[in-house]
Structures are given as structure tokens and as C-alpha cells.
Amino acid sequence: MIARTLACFVMSSALVISAGSASTAPLGTQALVAEMTSFPFASDLVPSPTDRKLAWVLEKNGERNVFVATALRSGGFRSQQVTAFAGDAGMQTGQIAWAGHRLVFVRGTAIDEGNAADLLDQPNPPAAAEIWTVPAAGGHARKIALGRSPAAAPGRQLIAYISPDKAAWLLSLEGAGRPYQVSGAGEVLKILWSPDGSKLAMVLKRKDHALIGVFDVGSRTLRLMSPSFEYDREPEWSPDGRQIAWIRSDQRRAGDFLVGRSGPPWALWIADAATGQGRQVFVAPSGPGSVFRGLESSTQSLRWMRADRIVFPWERNGWLNLYALDIQSGGVTPLVQGEFEVFTSEPSPDRESILYMSNRGDLDRYQVARVDLSGRDQLVRGEAADVYDSPKFFGHDVALMEGDAFTPLHPAIVAAGASKTVDPIEWSPNGGIKLVQPRAVVFTASDGLQVHAQLFLPTTRPGSASRGPAIVFFHGGPQRQMLLGWNPMHAYSEMYAMNQLLASQGYLVLSVNYRGGTGYGMDFREAKGFGPLGASELLDAQAAANYLAGLPDVDPQRIGVYGASYGGLMTALALARAPSQYAAGVDFAGVHDWVSWLGDRLPPEYRDIAWKSSVVSDVSGWRSPVLLSQSDGDQDVPFSQSVELWNALRGGSVDRQQLVFTGEQHDFLLNRSWLTLLSATTDFFNAHLH
Numbered sequence: 001m002i003a004r005t006l007a008c009f010v011m012s013s014a015l016v017i018s019a020g021s022a023s024t025a026p027l028g029t030q031a032l033v034a035e036m037t038s039f040p041f042a043s044d045l046v047p048s049p050t051d052r053k054l055a056w057v058l059e060k061n062g063e064r065n066v067f068v069a070t071a072l073r074s075g076g077f078r079s080q081q082v083t084a085f086a087g088d089a090g091m092q093t094g095q096i097a098w099a100g101h102r103l104v105f106v107r108g109t110a111i112d113e114g115n116a117a118d119l120l121d122q123p124n125p126p127a128a129a130e131i132w133t134v135p136a137a138g139g140h141a142r143k144i145a146l147g148r149s150p151a152a153a154p155g156r157q158l159i160a161y162i163s164p165d166k167a168a169w170l171l172s173l174e175g176a177g178r179p180y181q182v183s184g185a186g187e188v189l190k191i192l193w194s195p196d197g198s199k200l201a202m203v204l205k206r207k208d209h210a211l212i213g214v215f216d217v218g219s220r221t222l223r224l225m226s227p228s229f230e231y232d233r234e235p236e237w238s239p240d241g242r243q244i245a246w247i248r249s250d251q252r253r254a255g256d257f258l259v260g261r262s263g264p265p266w267a268l269w270i271a272d273a274a275t276g277q278g279r280q281v282f283v284a285p286s287g288p289g290s291v292f293r294g295l296e297s298s299t300q301s302l303r304w305m306r307a308d309r310i311v312f313p314w315e316r317n318g319w320l321n322l323y324a325l326d327i328q329s330g331g332v333t334p335l336v337q338g339e340f341e342v343f344t345s346e347p348s349p350d351r352e353s354i355l356y357m358s359n360r361g362d363l364d365r366y367q368v369a370r371v372d373l374s375g376r377d378q379l380v381r382g383e384a385a386d387v388y389d390s391p392k393f394f395g396h397d398v399a400l401m402e403g404d405a406f407t408p409l410h411p412a413i414v415a416a417g418a419s420k421t422v423d424p425i426e427w428s429p430n431g432g433i434k435l436v437q438p439r440a441v442v443f444t445a446s447d448g449l450q451v452h453a454q455l456f457l458p459t460t461r462p463g464s465a466s467r468g469p470a471i472v473f474f475h476g477g478p479q480r481q482m483l484l485g486w487n488p489m490h491a492y493s494e495m496y497a498m499n500q501l502l503a504s505q506g507y508l509v510l511s512v513n514y515r516g517g518t519g520y521g522m523d524f525r526e527a528k529g530f531g532p533l534g535a536s537e538l539l540d541a542q543a544a545a546n547y548l549a550g551l552p553d554v555d556p557q558r559i560g561v562y563g564a565s566y567g568g569l570m571t572a573l574a575l576a577r578a579p580s581q582y583a584a585g586v587d588f589a590g591v592h593d594w595v596s597w598l599g600d601r602l603p604p605e606y607r608d609i610a611w612k613s614s615v616v617s618d619v620s621g622w623r624s625p626v627l628l629s630q631s632d633g634d635q636d637v638p639f640s641q642s643v644e645l646w647n648a649l650r651g652g653s654v655d656r657q658q659l660v661f662t663g664e665q666h667d668f669l670l671n672r673s674w675l676t677l678l679s680a681t682t683d684f685f686n687a688h689l690h
Contacts, residue, residue, distance in 0.1 A: 029686075032505075033679045035431045036497040037061075037671060039408045041490050042423075044094045044105075045390045047399050049154070053136060054399055054422060055082075055096050055103055056411055059490070062088030062671030066096065066105055068136050069411065069422045077413075079423040082138040090119045090669035091126060097159070099152035099173055104133050104159055106148050109669055113148075114635040118663040119670065125663075131161055133173060145171055145179060149190075153197030158217070160191050160200050168202050170217070182215040184222055189233070192300075194241035199273060201235040201244055212246045214273050225271040226278030232269075234294060236302035236310070239351055245270045245302055245310055248280075249292050257531035257598075258606065259291055261522055266292035268302075268312065268325065282325050282332060288522060289316040296320075296479070296518055297343040297357070297389065297488070306351040309373055311335060313342060318522045322356065324373060336360075336371055341519055348393055355380070355391050355398060359519055364440045364452055364484060368400060368414075381414050385437070389488035405437045405485040408493065433504045434459045438484050438511070443547040445539040449515060449527065453544065454484055456499050456509035469558035469689035470508040470548045472541070472574070472582075473499055476565030478516035479525060491667040495564070498678050505682070506690070508554055510547070514540035514570065532594035532602070532610035541574040545581035558689045562586035562681060565637060565666065572615040572645060576622045584688035586627045586681045589637045589666060592616045592645040597638070616648045625655035627684045629677060631664035657684070 044057045052071035057064055063086060069079040082103070085091065095106040108129035109117035116128040129148040134141035147161040147169065157173040160182070168183035168191055186204035193200055200215045204224075212225040212232045225232070225244060234247040249266035265286055271278030284290050294301035295313050303311040308327040313320050322336040322345060336342055340360040347354055353372040360367060367382030368391045380398050381388060389401040389409060402419060403409035411422035429435065438454035445451055458468065475482050475492060487493045499509045513519065514537050515527035529536035541561070549556035561582045563571045568590025575585045591597050594610040602610055611617050626649075630642040642658075649656050659680050661673055668674050 029679045029682050030675065032431060032433065032501060033675055033682060035429045035433055036501045037494060037674050037678065038427070038429075039486075039493065039497060040410075040425055040427055041408060041493055042401060042410050043488075043490065044096050045392065045399060045401055045411055046096045046098065047392050047394045048098045048136070050098070050100070052395060054394070054411055055098065055136070057093050057096065057105075058423075059093075062090070064091065064093040064107075066093065066103060066134065067423065068103070068138075071413075075420075077422045080138055082134050082136065083132075083141045088671045089126075090117065092669065095149060097150050097152045098136075099133070099157060099159060101136050102133050102173060103136050104131060104144075104150045104152060104173075106130065106150065107132055108148075110635070110665065111148055114665075117633050117635075117665045117669060119633075121663050128164065131159075144173075145169070151191050151193055151200075153193050153200075153217075154195060156197045158197065160193065162188050162191065168200065168215070170200075182220075182222065184213065184224075186211070190235065192235055192237065194237050194273070195239060196241050199241065201237065201273075203233050203235060208251060212244065212271070214244060214276070223274075223276045225273075225276050226269065234301050236300065236304050237273075238304050239306060242273055243270055244273050245281075245304055247292050247302070247312075257533070258601075258603070259526075261291070261526045262287055263291045265290040268310065270327065281327055281330060284314070284316075288318050289314050291315075293320060295342065295344055298345055301345075303345055303347045303354060304351075305347060305354075305373060307373065311345065311347075311354055313345070315522045320522075322354065322371070333375075335373070335375060336369075336377065339521065341521070344391060346392055355393060357388060357391050363519055364454075366483070368398065370398075380417075381419060383419075385485075387483050387485040387488070401488060403486045406435050408486040409488060433501060435500050436503050438499075440484060441510075441547070443543055445515075445543040447536070447539055449524070449539070451515070451540050451543055452513045452520065453547075454482060454499075454511040456503040456511070458506045458508050459504050460506045467553055467555040468506055468508065469560065469685070470510065470551075470554045471502055471560040471562065471685060471689070472544045472548070473509060473511045474514060474541070474561070474563035474567035474570035475511070475517070476563065476567045477518075478514070478531075478537075478566040479518050481513055481517055481519035482511045491564070494668075494674050494678070498681065501678070501682065502685070505686075507560075507685070508548070508551070510544055512540060512544050514544075516566070532598065532606065532613050534609060535573060535577075535613040537570060538573050538577050541570055542578050542581060545574075545578060549581075556581075558583055560584045560586075560685050560689050562588070562685075563590070564588040566591065568637075569615065572626075575624050575626055576615050576619050579621045579623050582624055584625050584685060586629070586684055587642075587645075588677065589630045589634055590615075590641065590645070591637055592641050592648075596644070597641060616644050619645075619648050619652070619654075622649065622652070622654055625657070625684075625688050627657045627659060627680065629659035629661070629680070631661035631666070631668075631673075633661075633663045634666045636666035 041059045066083045069077040110128040118125040131145040150161045166187035168188045171179040186206040189203040250264045265284040268282040310325045342358045344357040368380040391400040397415040401409040402412040568587040571585045571587040592615045
């Protein structure tokens with residue numbers, strides 16, 4: 001019965017899919033989508049701190065396992081799978097830490113945060129996050145605790161972790177003694193070992209402020225660092241472990257879409273780890289950069305270098321660059337500066353230089369470079385066609401993830417300027433799917449803002465005299481950036497695969513990096529009137545359709561749109577407010593009512609404009625068909641957001657279909673859920689645009 005319903009869903013009004021049920025899309029579409037979603041996805045690259053070994057997670061068809069590569073004297077690598085988890089079980093794997101010759105990692109349905117996902121609609125769902133350990137040489141993997149964010153003490157068989165109730169605990173890997181709690185009142189958001197492994201720093205969030213705490217393992221005492229009324233975060237140890245630095249700011253949070261370009265200035269503090277006595281060593285001036293923004297792709301934003309220098313990210317010039325503070329003089333100098341953004345920073349083992357990834361030279365592409373404290377900069381890796389992520393020092397070399405338009409990201413080593421693949425990717429789609437190299441394009445919105453995008457030209461369409469269908473894709477976030485190749489984030493690699501699949505089926509695809517996203521500076525990310533303050537992102541949706549309509553091989557009457565999360569919001573916004581430009585859309589897990597979504601976080605003076613900026617406030621012009629889809633287990637966007645839009649469209653003339661996943665997460669855990677969604681999306685566009 002389910003199979004027949006899904007096969008005919010374009011003509012149906014509703015469809016409910018359990019996350020645990022098998023995908024039942026039409027065979028032709030399913031086979032094509034299955035081919036594209038079978039790509040291997042590598043993540044969580046972590047070099048060993050003591051020898052030339054690398055660990056990472058590899059996912060393929062929903063099966064996730066830990067791999068280790070050992071550098072050989074011959075210059076090659078010996079790679080092996082060290083865990084043996086089988087099947088599309090929806091269990092995320094990541095957060096790898098080296099503990100001597102063992103690996104510690106996390107496995108579960110919500111390893112970063114959130115509650116367990118009830119994927120199979122059963123009374124006892126899998127755990128949200130479990131901590132496991134396995135010998136780096138391979139062997140028996142065993143579960144040792146419930147929790148996440150494991151951190152191994154340097155030089156010791158001791159790990160710290162955050163328990164399900166957000167407390168910090170210590171556990172010996174040698175089996176000596178029972179685990180014990182080391183945090184006080186509040187929720188632990190982050191933990192960080194001192195260089196010698198004798199102390200553990202943590203961020204303790206209490207109701208309306210956050211503190212930095214330091215736990216001494218020897219004395220089993222917790223000391224708080226200069227408590228205040230402010231919000232403390234981003235702890236970083238001095239190289240000798242005697243002091244700790246952190247960022248102090250007000251409680252306002254980026255992510256509520258109300259912070260803006262400036263606010264109460266943040267400050268950098270330092271304290272004596274033994275006494276807790278601290279002092280302010282730097283405060284940001286008012287204006288641009290007064291609201292602290294951490295690095296997008298790094299777990300650590302502050303880096304305490306030798307000679308009493310602290311390197312930190314700052315948007316003083318409107319771009320997220322790196323600056324160095326001289327602790328003794330209080331002077332701040334640019335270390336990496338220009339009209340580009342820095343995404344990661346990694347200190348060298350001697351704390352003399354920083355390895356960083358940025359889009360310097362080309363805002364649509366990344367490069368990896370190394371800079372010392374005097375500002376001498378050296379390019380490490382920056383091939384125009386490649387995509388990079390997670391650069392780390394690997395002895396005198398650099399380990400990173402590397403890919404391009406045709407090859408998903410995989411571990412590689414850069415030595416003497418040349419890149420060598422650690423574990424070759426043996427994958428390429430068949431079944432008539434031909435991958436294309438996306439082209440970088442720029443068009444201008446009606447308010448003059450330049451918008452960057454990637455253009456996927458169709459591979460099966462007849463000559464340029466034939467006008468065919470086109471599809472606009474909007475990423476989520478919105479603080480994300482789609483690239484000219486496979487994406488470092490799993491969900492966006494799925495979307496990249498979808499864009500390639502659509503191009504292979506005759507669609508011209510435009511993947512848009514709209515305002516609110518990263519990579520193009522603070523003014524672009526904090527665009528005026530964005531989101532609940534005016535929905536100015538609609539201008540980018542209109543400009544994208546105008547750009548496509550101006551191409552000689554696009555039929556302006558057959559332009560579709562799709563996206564997930566904020567991309568779902570963009571899809572609904574385009575269909576509701578630009579109905580003459582978009583002929584059909586697929587909205588997955590979009591935000592449709594700013595007032596109900598922001599709740600108490602929305603100040604009263606913003607309620608009216610937030611409501612008018614919401615899609616559900618006016619759908620009177622909506623006339624194009626839409627496929628509305630979401631999981632009722634979504635912990636990021638409430639399911640009620642889709643219910644609101646579904647009801648707002650009720651009774652009208654809009655052809656609306658629904659595809660509901662039960663128990664899944666916001667970013668799908670099961671490969672077969674992706675297969676179902678992307679198959680349904682393909683069929684929907686084929687029915688309405690071809």
C-alpha cells in the first residue's frame with residue numbers, strides 16, 4: 001500500500017513515511033538517486049599527536065565507521081577500517097580523540113546536541129550519544145559511557161566528557177576507579193585540557209550568564225575564573241598551562257537574526273588558573289567587529305602562541321580575519337587581513353605559526369595557507385578546482401580533506417607543495433549520470449547587492465535553441481556557503497549530489513549563496529532587513545529567477561525552486577511573494593512564522609515586522625504547486641512550522657502535497673530517508689516542469 005501511494009504521490013494529497021521503512025520511490029528515479037546518494041563521505045579528520053597516524057570517519061550508504069591510516073617509510077599510507085558497524089542504522093559517528101594507541105569517539109542519533117531520535121517509532125530509541133573506544137590498530141570496540149565531546153588528557157589514559165545532563169565527567173581508560181563528575185552548577189558547553197593534562201577548563205552556562213571553570217585533577221577542586229554578569233566562552237590555555245584566556249561578551253546570541261553588525265563590545269580576559277584572578281587585556285572598539293564572531297569551521301577560535309601572543313578572529317574591517325594581541329603591551333596587529341574570510345585556524349606544535357583556511361583571492365573557493373607571527377604568509381594548498389576542509393599539522397606536513405566537483409572530500413597529505421591521497425575514493429556514478437563542473441556566476445539584486453551562485457549546466461538537453469526547465473537551490477543555515485564541488489557538510493553534499501542529478505536529467509540548476517550566508521563579509525551576512533526584520537532575502541530569490549530568465553536556453557515559465565531549513569523558508573518565500581517567477585517548489589523543514597519560531601527571543605517592538613516578514617502572514621498570491629516535507633522528530637525547526645504553512649494554504653487553489661518523515665532528525669540520519677526525499681523531489685519537478 002505504501003509503495004503504491006508513493007509511486008502516485010504527485011496526484012495524492014498526503015504521504016507519511018516512517019524513518020524505519022524502506023524507500024519505495026518509482027524504480028527509475030530511485031535507481032538514479034540511489035546511485036548519486038551512494039557517495040562516500042569522509043569527516044572528522046584527526047591526526048595523532050604522537051606518531052604519523054590519521055583517523056577519520058567514513059560514511060557510505062548510511063554505514064559509518066572509523067578508519068586509521070599509518071604513514072609508511074616508502075611515503076605511502078596503510079589504511080584500515082577499525083570499527084565494524086554495519087547497516088543503515090542512523091547512528092552518527094564522530095568527535096574522534098586520540099588517547100595514546102587508542103581512539104575514543106561518539107556514536108548515537110544526536111552526537112552534537114539534542115535528544116535521541118526515535119527513528120523506528122519504538123518505545124526504546126537508540127541513545128543520543130555514547131562514548132566508545134577502540135584500539136587504533138583495530139580490534140574490539142566497546143562502549144564506555146553515555147555522553148559526548150570526549151577529550152583525552154595529554155600523556156594520560158584519562159578522558160573528560162560531557163554527560164547527557166550536560167555535566168563534565170572524568171573517566172580512566174585503564175579501568176582504574178569509577179567515572180566522577182567534575183563540574184559545578186550549570187550546563188557544561190565546552191571542555192579543554194591544559195597542555196600537561198593536569199587541569200580541565202570548561203564553560204559553565206547558568207541561567208543568564210556563563211562562567212569559565214578550571215578543575216584541578218590532583219586536588220579535585222573546581223575554581224571559577226573572575227565571575228561576572230557577562231557571558232564567558234572560548235577558553236584557551238597558555239602554552240605553559242598557568243593561565244587561561246577567554247572571550248567575555250553580553251548574553252545576546254548570533255543565530256536569532258536580531259544581533260546585527262554592532263553591539264556592546266566584547267573583551268578578551270586572562271586569569272591565573274590557580275587563583276582565578278583575572279584581568280581584561282583587550283576590549284573591541286564600538287562599531288564593526290564589536291559583536292564577537294568565532295571561526296565557522298574550527299572548534300577553537302582563540303590561539304595562545306609563544307611570546308605572549310593571542311591570535312583571534314575579528315571583523316574590524318567587515319571581514320572575519322586573524323589578529324594578534326601582544327599581552328604585555330596590549331597592542332593588536334593584523335596577522336591575516338583583507339576582503340576575504342578565514343574559516344579555520346590551527347597552531348603549529350611549536351606555537352610559532354598558524355595554519356588557516358580562507359577564501360582569499362577568490363570568494364567562491366578556499367585555500368590553505370600558513371602564517372607566522374611576523375605576518376609572513378605561505379600558500380600550502382590552493383588549486384582552483386579543489387575544495388578543502390579541516391587542515392591540520394601533520395609533523396612537518398599538512399593533513400586535510402580534499403575534493404573537487406567530481407570527487408567527494410577524502411583525507412590527503414600535503415608535503416613539499418604536493419598533495420597525496422591517503423585513502424583513494426573508489427566511486428563514480430553510472431547509470432547515465434554525468435557529473436559537471438559548476439561555474440561561478442554573480443548577479444545583482446534590485447537593491448544593488450551582488451549575489452554569488454554556482455551554475456550547473458544540463459548534460460542531456462538538446463542544443464541551445466531549445467529552452468528548457470531550470471531549478472534554483474537555496475542552502476540552509478543561512479550562515480553557510482555552497483562551493484564549486486562536494487561540500488564538507490554531509491547534508492550539503494547530499495544537496496550537491498541532488499544538483500548534479502538534476503543537471504543530468506536536463507535541468508539547468510542555479511545554487512544560490514543568498515544574503516545572510518558566510519564567505520562574503522559582514523555586510524552580506526548581516527544584510528539590512530534580513531529575515532524577521534524585513535525578508536530582504538526575497539530580493540535574491542527574485543534576482544535568481546531574473547538571471548535564469550535571461551539565459552537563452554531557459555524557459556522562464558518553467559523555473560522551480562527547492563531548499564531545506566532556511567532554504568525551505570526561501571522556497572516558500574519565493575512561491576508566496578514571487579509567484580510569477582517560480583512554477584513549482586519543494587520546501588523541506590522551512591521556517592514559516594518568525595513570531596512563533598523566535599518566541600520569547602523576539603522583543604515586542606519587532607513583532608509586527610517579524611509577522612509581516614513571515615511567509616504565513618500572506619499567501620494570497622501563492623499559486624504554484626508545492627511539495628511540503630518535514631520530519632516530526634525535527635529538533636531544530638519545530639514541526640509546527642510546516643503545519644502552519646499547510647493550514648495557511650488550506651482551502652485555496654494551490655496544488656499542495658506533503659511528505660512526512662516520522663522520527664527523523666532535521667539533518668537526516670538514515671540514508672534511505674535522503675533517498676526517499678530526493679526521489680520525491682525529482683519526481684515532483686519532473687511532473688511540473690518537464
